Amino acid sequence: GEDVEQSLFLSVREGDSSVINCTYTDSSSTYLYWYKQEPGAGLQLLTYIFSNMDMKQDQRLTVLLNKKDKHLSLRIADTQTGDSAIYFCAEIDSGYSTLTFGKGTMLLVSP
């Protein structure tokens, strides 16, 4: 079955860049997603990338995809304290119905 793995914790200083990494196992994944979850809240879609792309940039967010190594990363430029949250990597199944999530990376941004 599909498996998505992430590092559990990342701490950065305000203004630095953050890089959150994710690996996945399903080679048939078509879309890969990054969601953000703040305490006690639901998931907010941040960005996604199609599997035939290797990079996507969206304002402060840059997603890099290495399909050969099944490695996905999310870079947040100029990280702010408001970016502190849990970030989930997810892949969608070939039927485009079920998202499989990693356990999430807790990002802590200190002033």
Add this chain to the structure above:
Amino acid sequence: DTGVSQDPRHKITKRGQNVTFRCDPISEHNRLYWYRQTLGQGPEFLTYFQNEAQLEKSRLLSDRFSAERPKGSFSTLEIQRTEQGDSAMYLCASSLGHGTNPQETQYFGPGTRLLVL
């Protein structure tokens, strides 16, 4: 429309009781999903509907769980004879898709947090 809504936001119940949660998707979305999230974990898929049809159920969905979407709009998730292991956040999501559209972005609601004592 302000997004996916869920009710209640919090529920505390005693073991053995039945609970029901409601999800209202984004109005034009035909697909609706239920996920469960336990502490320190990512959301896990439970089931999904396309319009009123329940198309897929996870093995996590025991026979104590039932979900409905009778008119293809809102959905309910019922848990019968709750157990302490059912304590979790129950998340609902919706998307606009037809099975062949690969960009079926799922938008999530705020979740219902269940605590079974």
